[in-house]
Amino acid sequence: MMRREASSRLFVIAGEPSGDQLGARFIDAIRNVQSETVEIGGVGGPKMAKLGVKSPIDIRPLSVLGLVDGLLAYPNVRKLVAATVAQVVLFKPDLVVLIDSWGFTLRVAHQIRKILPDTILVKYVGPQVFATRPGRAKVTAETYDHLLTIHSFDGKYFKSEGLDTTFVGNPAISAVQKVDDQAFQQKYNPAGQPVLSAFFGSRPGEIKFLMEPFLRAIEQIKSNHPDLVVVAPLSDNIAIMVRSLVAHEPRLQDIILLDEAEKSVVFTASTLALACSGTVTLELANAGVPMVIGYRLSPVSGYLMEKFVFKAQFANLINLAANQEIIPEFLSSKCTGPALAKALGLLLNDPKLRGHQQKAAQKTLIKMQSTKGNVSQVAAKKVLELMD
Secondary structure, three states: OOOOOOOEEEEEEEOOHHHHHHHHHHHHHHHHHHOOOEEEEEEOOHHHHHOOOOOOOOOHHHOOOHHHHHHHOHHHHHHHHHHHHHHHHHHOOOEEEEEOOHHHHHHHHHHHHHHOOOOEEEEEOOOOOOOEOOOHHHHHHHHOOEEEEOOOOOHHHHHOOOOOEEEOOOHHHOOOOOOOOHHHHHHHOOOOOOEEEEEOOOOHHHHHHHHHHHHHHHHHHHHHOOOOEEEEEEOOOOHHHHHOOHHHOHHHHOOEEEEHHHHHHHHHHOOEEEEEOOHHHHHHHHOOOOEEEEEOOOHHHHHHHHHHHEOOOOOOHHHHHHOOOOOOEEEHHHOOHHHHHHHHHHHHHOHHHHHHHHHHHHHHHHHHOOOOOOHHHHHHHHHHHHHO
């Protein structure tokens, strides 16, 4: 059978590891629906590359954290914006999907609009205007033709500015596939002890600022529960960095370090978790793992965020959606080893408390889910509709 010539050209841009994963799922969904008539190019990471959409640009320098680090990285960001726009112009797409990474994708979108004014621009994952900088809703509406939002509660901010918006659902709370953890238990936990999983983050800056309070918390809770098994699946983006610290950090030597690919089995095996605030907290809650959340920026960035930028009552999306603290969260100066250890100890020692968090989180997740089906398929169908 002769292959039909592609009639549409789609370009996907992802600036960070979470965007790369989202982009890969989206590309896979596009191909499942319209494999022969859409040609796909892109700028992203290893997950998109595995699907044949290989990026000519290394996106790793975009994984910066905080206001100060962002300013220091600005010269590199400018170069990456220019290189990305050049790839888009060379590809000549009908539609460009720009995933998350607010500052980077906004600059890219502005340049594309100037050079290719007829190209449809779709933002996938909007800025969190419900928590900070509400003015970004207007900027988003002025820049993009359509928004694919993953939150059930933020579409109204963009629609009020005149932007067509589609709620596709959050991929982190899609249906969980239970993974058999028997091999994990036999290898790492033959005595059947409680398992604490630690998620340090996916950006180098998160490792820089969270490693110390997380390790102190783990050290303290291990002193009270010496048989506790501690395991940390490492994001591909920071795995080399963390493993390089092991020789000089004895506290890391007591933690089982695994690859990101083993994250699902860790979810199944975990009794509780200590997690960097972010997408992984939704995945943990969806898998039924009770947790404590921590997050820290540099002292200067943390002060500026708390004082002038961050306005929401909570940082975690489950707490935000429920409008109450279901999951304990410790941010900035409150994110200390003793505070984290105390909260973890309460969960570890009280099965009823763990059960209460699980039930409350699951109830909130149901409200946050899309009723339209698979997240990536919903996003793919909408984009194909816009390209038609």
